[in-house]
Amino acid sequence: MKKTSALLLTSAMMASLLAGCGEKPKEEQAAAGAGNAKQVNLKVYTWLSEETAHWSKIMPEFNKEYPNIKVDVNILSSKDDAHEAMKKLDLAAASGQQMDVVMLNDSTGYTQRVNAGMLAPLDDFLKTDGIDYDSEYKATTQINGKYYALPGRLLTWFVMLNKQKLDEAGLAVPKEWTWDEFMDYSKKLTKGEGPSKQYGTYFHNWMQYITLANVNNPTNNRIVTADGKVEINNDRIRKSLQIANQVQNVDKTAHSYADVISQKLTYRNEYFGGKAAIIPTGNWMITEAAGSETIPAKFVSVFAPYPKFSKDDPNGQTLATIDYIGVAASSKNPKEAYEFTRWFTTKGILASEAMISSWTKADLNKMIDGLIKTGKNPEMVDKASLEYVMNSAKPVKIVAPPAYISDAEKRYTSEVEKFLLDKVDLETTIKNAEKAVTDVVNTNK
The missing domain is CATH 3.40.190.10 (Periplasmic binding protein-like II)
Incomplete structure (x- = not known):
């Protein structure tokens, strides 16, 4: 956007x-x-x-x-x-x-x-x-x-879950979890093959989904800080790319990045259509979970906190x-x-x-x-789980990025796409993305 x-x-x-x-x-x-x-x-x-x-x-x-x-x-x-x-x-x-x-x-x-x-x-x-x-x-x-x-x-982020799918899989609504546990849930919620396949989750083609473990970092949660420091070669960005690759390419618990782009998939249709059981998203979806004229609610949605990068991180730390x-x-x-x-x-x-x-x-x-x-x-809408998530949320500080952040994110995304399309490996992606974004920063000095 x-x-x-x-x-x-x-x-x-x-x-x-x-x-x-x-x-x-x-x-x-x-x-x-x-x-x-x-x-x-x-x-x-x-x-x-x-x-x-x-x-x-x-x-x-x-x-x-x-x-x-x-x-x-x-x-x-x-x-x-x-x-x-x-x-x-x-x-x-x-x-x-x-x-x-x-x-x-x-x-x-x-x-x-x-x-x-x-x-x-x-x-x-x-x-x-x-x-x-x-x-x-x-x-x-x-x-x-x-x-x-x-x-x-x-607008704070959380994970929205289809209660019916959770119950069928015998899974409880998480009150605290890591990204590894999120991926485990996604595997257990995936079943079937072909056009009728039920996916565990869905990742859209937004910047947030290729920086998932970094956006709730209490410090430096953008790929470039306000003063122009590039923040790509670090554990949180590396984990973010590993998550995307794991669910989309390895476990296949979500549509591949190629499918999201080529089929012009939308997150609302995937979740509310019952095609994806859980989805990281934001609180603008609360009203939609309660049903609208365009997309009626056909199942109960429950809510879980935004997953943690490390099990030692504070619970509820979320993108805002x-x-x-x-x-x-x-x-x-x-x-x-x-x-x-x-x-x-x-x-x-x-x-x-x-x-x-x-x-x-x-x-x-x-x-x-x-x-x-x-x-x-x-x-x-499961009000109890929603109130728990919203009241325990700890939004990270919103820091205005540099004016050229749009160009920097485009360059980053371009390099990450090659990784998600299986054209280059992770470390090459980190290296190339860091160089590409650094070039943008230097051009704007």
Whole structure:
């Protein structure tokens, strides 16, 4: 899900920075006095669909507090396709359309926009509002000592399992496990051959699935650190590649990488279609596990913590990502755009009852209840195992990567593909990937 630059993004945020001032108590004052404020129109660009975000629940609540601000929510993808959404966002920016608030889906695109000068720091707004960022939000958006956005959803990873398949195999729901134990479960859950084969697991063609044992590293969980140090020739990356090769090529407990690419397989269809019994994924799948209009839930899903690299690692240590909410520099109403940004990242996400918030004041169990009940078949979610996993999760620190991380990851993936397609061995892959990524770093010095 890579993104190209959209110059108008910055403008909106920059403007917001100059405007979002008001001490913490002033947030309530602003809402209370909104009826006497000037009427303004904002345009919000988001990749989150109605089905995912429940805008129809969010916006009436915002309108109650800020009747003077009319918000036009532009949903850029009905399928939550961030790649498609960012293309449309760039086109809108290039054509000079009004932009006030912009939502970005990952740290790569966020960093690129900050380094391109598209986003302005929010520090002055936060200071004037009396907001202590670290006490307000669970994840940082800081780059080079400044905040250029506020965090929206907090997406943590776990393993989702088909309870029926577990019961048939006589396997318990893990409360703590390693990647070796995960692979053992995958073997025991694989049966049959040919088109009707049931696979133990499924690995998609995302970067996370070729860095599985590294993404929950409490330090240096990207292949390049923020200061440009290459982190590939290490035990965690080596283990990640061994895991992918073991399940996809050796044990054949998952579709091969070649099949995933050539057949354009999707993780939702593989899991909800009963073709893969367990899948490492993120908490955006909770509502889907409870069933949706497009994919009804046909079996109970249970949940296990993200597997550990080493048995001595803390339980629950997991990959975490966030959405980034900023204000476009071209906004003619930056103060109001900031107010919406701040409100959305606190009260707005809670109003949706469909997302997990990064706000420290949010009640996690209430958010879990909201996610489950929005599904068409809430009884298909094992609430006990889900609450255990979510409450014991220890998200690793989110660190903004260097601006060229997209190129570095492409080069890394290119070398890893050769390994997964059985063209080169593991150590050659590590060596070649390290060199390829180092070349990217050196080019950008």
